[in-house]
Amino acid sequence: MASALAERSSSGVQSVERAIAILKSFSIDKPERGVGELSRELGLHKSTVSRLMTTLERGGLLSRSPESQRYRLGIDLLGLAAHVAGYMDLREVARPYLRRVADECQESVNLVVLDVSERGGQRRAQVVNLEQFVPPTRQVKNIGRVGRRMPPHCTAAGKVLLAYLPPEEREQVLPDVLEAFTPHTVTRRDHLQVELARVRQQGSAIVQEELEEGLNAVAAPIHDHTGSVIAAASIAGPAYRLTPQELPQLAAHLGKVAARISHDMGFTA
Amino acid sequence: MASALAERSSSGVQSVERAIAILKSFSIDKPERGVGELSRELGLHKSTVSRLMTTLERGGLLSRSPESQRYRLGIDLLGLAAHVAGYMDLREVARPYLRRVADECQESVNLVVLDVSERGGQRRAQVVNLEQFVPPTRQVKNIGRVGRRMPPHCTAAGKVLLAYLPPEEREQVLPDVLEAFTPHTVTRRDHLQVELARVRQQGSAIVQEELEEGLNAVAAPIHDHTGSVIAAASIAGPAYRLTPQELPQLAAHLGKVAARISHDMGFTA
């Protein structure tokens, strides 16, 4: 993470790239950041970072917390996020359902979409968390907050989203080598294809310890009014709680909830 | 709005300012925008805008909708917004309550905070919408979506937030001239001070047609666990529905709901 902005990639506005890097340096663990701190982290001069942050503050994308010292992300980001097309309705509709599921299961529930973007001339797909519901009692692992990106081939939600992609599109966005995160990660494309077919057939995906050892998950597709799959709902939890014999019924349950959300989105099976 | 970036304000990174201007050019009415379009609007060359937008896209703050053409706001903004410190809890807690109020009253309900920022060497306060709940049946006026900024001295929520500000702070952030938006707008500071005292006493604010003719509103404060007022809830609607005789009980009702939210935020009266 040292200097993601080292690469002088052609045709990119340097200062804007740096400004974005500054914005993205904020996280749950680091909700406030200072100039010097970031200067070191990004390998830029203090003055440079200072000017960039001042500009971002003027623009409302940053603000300073108590009385001028460290910076926080600015309120205007909420306004911008509110205008991110499409997903707002989905989030509104899905929220109550998924919160309920989180309460019932006492596991963390996610609402995710597939984000395909151009990386180095290649179209790559990533799974992005739109929303996460964590049961209040279980603050154990706070993994995967909103905005987190994950690989699609080894996550339950990712498999669902891949499964319902048009075949040629799927071909494009799947990398040649499927990275192995654990010994259980499916790394062969042909094996994955078989699994995706099964996902389509079953209407849900079950993944055991493919992204992280000891982490299991199930997921189900959410359709919009045109019928295409626009998102997936997933339940994730430690393997000792989400046992192999429980997973199928959990998946089935989530499938029903997802279907209800789809219905509310205007989908008529 | 033609060119807010005309002013070569000292110590501001030009390209970042422009990038922010691009981001902020998106809105409900204009969820997708093109290079040429913006180039004209901002008075910049096509190539300049193209490069800026490409950079923003690479950074995930923009994305292109169908198959490379117009731009939309990018998903990563959701992730950034999720890290905007502090407000997330409040939104989560308040949401179900305020939605319910919106359903009951069949009026639009807002959750707002005060944003004080440095503008031209002067600290200015603005009221910002964190969240808006519009009853589904009444899509009439879709004013004031999330992120909208409004003056504090002539809005119900603004008066609440001003009322509970430390006096010296209030002095600072109140402009010398209170702009009149309608004939009913309070423009004298001493009159406003009297009203704010009444707000503190009553625990709620009632505003009739001060921001816009025919628009009435009530608001109540929301406290955090330390006791300070961090936000306000408001109900706004047309004067013919929110009649003068109804307003007080509406305000009282909202006050109770706000108190409940405060309680959930850890406030013990």
Added chain:
DNA sequence: AACCATGTTGCGCATAACGGGACATATTAT
């Protein structure tokens, strides 16, 4: 008081961002 942090401000240089215009592509009209 001297020291170590922090973040901001002026300055001169060189790079990086700009605007111009050519190019590629798509949609519409003739």
Added chain:
DNA sequence: ATAATATGTCCCGTTATGCGCAACATGGTT
């Protein structure tokens, strides 16, 4: 078909612009 008008991207030469430097503030520790 061909032309005409959009669109957005790419290359290139110029200079304004953003950079690093170092000095300057300011605040907390020893």
